[in-house]
Amino acid sequence: MNPPIPDKQVSEIVTPSQIQLINLRALQGFFPIIESVIMNCGVVSVYELRSEGGKEITDVGCRGPLFLVQTRHKELWLVVLNQSSFGIYHTIVSEQTQFQQQDRYLTLTHLDNQCLVQFCFISQSANEECTNVVSRLRRELSDRVRFGRLLKQAVTYCSM
Template sequence: MNSPIPDKQVSEIVTPSQIQIINLRALQGFFPIIESVIMNCGVVSVYELRNEVGKEINDVGCRGPLFLVQTRHKELWLVVMNQSSFGTYHTIVSEQTQFQQQDRYLTLTHSDNQCLVQFCFISQSANEECTNVVSRLRTELSESVRFDRFLKQAVTYCSM
């Protein structure tokens, strides 16, 4: 009995880094300001609560892969590439953003309390993906705060 012939040669198989590049190119098509993809976070559904609307969480109709990205201005964004229709959803994450994890849900509250965003992870490993995102967010935000302090100290020192 013959062994099955693979669809592609080993040299043609896409590697994870190539997938990141494809994702980066796709994201840059929507937001040219995006510099790098920090993490491919999993697949989510997006819900919003806006204070001016009321206390109801609205399904914004966005479902797809979630990415943690960094812009050229060193901002952290969470971006969802919507699979149900053409488009994206994004929100900026900063040290003022509060986030809370409960099971497969990641809830972000911005400091101005104008918008509450909830990501519901919908894959089989949803709880693990959500935990990984929270861990990575904490790491990235603490590094961002350290970098900002270092930069301010350097500017102060150089201007003396």
């Protein structure tokens, strides 16, 4: 799968949001693009992004719901799904990236307070999950050679 040229800027797509864990089995036969990512990248978990009011978040062109896909290679892909659309953005997460924890929320920001993504952990062990994610991300960021590009942010790309 060759990465297409993105048709939107990351700032147009990424806003603070709640992320709901989705059962991978529930996606089988329903979202073929995520199935393709699962087969090719070894997906660990998939999250659906929701607005603070609980509404589904779609990309600016309203072409599909947003999902966050975590692979076994420690990558996070922000995916906008549509029946025939797929695209990729890259965002560098560096040693200067800030991890802010509050209650069930984990927010990743740059030094200029630009929000990269905000997780909302919804399970009963939310605090423990949040702590584990922070520790895992910090470990990955310390391995600069291997994980220089930790976040891969994907948005809709119309392949006409």
